[in-house]
Amino acid sequence: MAKKETAGAADYGLGPYKYPRGWFVIAEANELDDGPIAKTFFDKDFALYRGKSGRVVLLDAYCKHMGTHLAASKTAYIAQTEDLIEGDSIRCPYHAWRYNEKGDVDHIPYHDATKCPKSASIESYHVREVMGMIMMWHHPEGGEPELEPPYLPMWDDERAIHWQLDHLGTLPIHGIEITDNMADAQHLGPTHGSPVEYFENEIKDGVVIQRQGGVLAVYKSKLDSVTWYSTPGVLCSKQTWAGMTMVELICNTPVSDGVSQCWHGVLSLSDHNPATHADMAKAKALQEGALTAFAADFDVWSNKTPATKVMRLKKDGRFDMVRKWVSQWYMSAEDAEAVRAEVNGFHPIPDFPRPDPAKKTSGYEDDCFLTRGADGTVRSVYTGEEVK
C-alpha cells in the first residue's frame, strides 16, 4: 500500500467545520521584533505585526485596493524606511493605504481622509501574547473567544527559565493524530522508552487530561506526568522525575487541512536566583532531552499514513473518547455541549492500573488546567472557577 499523502477533517469525520475553534500558536513573540510578518494558517494568509503601543495585531493579509500583501514586502521604500507601522496601524507597501487594528482603512495619502471606503475593510482577529508566544483565537464563524488562553503559573515564578521555542516546521498530518498521543498508552514504551505503569484519561468540558507514569529508561528514573489540552492546539505536560518538575509545551496549528505546524518548549525553575550559567545550561539540556523524546513521535508522524480510523484493542487507550473530545472544536459551541455531555468523565483502560487518586487531591494539579485573561484573571478550565 502506498502512503496516502494526508487526510483532512472530513476524512476523520470530525464535524461540520474544516478547521477547529480554539487558541492556536501562530508565532513566537520575538519574530515580531523586525517588523510585520506574513503568516499562513487555516488556509488563510495573514499579516501579523506589533503596533507602536506594543499591541499585537493580526489582519487578513490582502489590501482591498489592489490585493497587496500587507506584511510580505521587505523592499518597498516605506518598508525599508520602517514607515509601515504608525501607532497600531499598518500601511500597505504599495500605495500606503493605512489599516487600523480593527482592519478599517482610516487614511489614504492622496484621498480625503473622511471618505476612506468602508468596503476596503478587512478582517481583524483576536490575538494574545501568551508566555512568549502569539496565539490567535480561531473560530470558523468569527465567534468570540469562549475561554482565555492557557497559563502556567511557573512562567511568572522568579526562578523560571523561559523556553526559547523549537520551531519544528510542518508535518503532513492532521492535528488529531497529534492529540491521539493523549490516549496512546501503548506507544510510551516502544516510542519513548518509558513503559506505562499506570494510565488514565479524564475529560472535563474544554480540557482533556492524561495522567500516567512509568520508568524512563534513558534517565533510569520514575516519571510521573499530568498532561492536558485546553483547546486542541496547545498541550502542556507537567512532568516530575529525579526530584525535579518541569512543564513541556507542544503546540500544533493547522496550516491547511491535514498539514500541521508544530512548536516545542520546556519551562523549568533554576536552582538559584538569579540563574547561573550552569542553571541556564541545565534548562537548555532539559528542553533538548524532551525534544529528543518528542522527535520520536514526530518521526512516526512524518512517515505514517493517516489513521482515519484506529483499530483499537482492549488495552489500547481510549482514542475514541479523545477523538470525540477533539471533534467538539469542529462544530459550534452550542453543538459542542452534547459532545461534552457524552465524553465527560474518567476513561481508564480496562484492567489496567490507574493513578493514585491522591494525585488529584494532593495539590499537585493546582497549577494545571489554568487560563489567564487579558486582565490577569486566572481561571481553571477544569472547574470554570476563578483561581486566586
Ligand code: FES
Ligand atoms: S494595493 Fe494596498 S494601497 Fe494599493
Ligand SMILES: [Fe+2]
Ligand atoms: Fe508520544
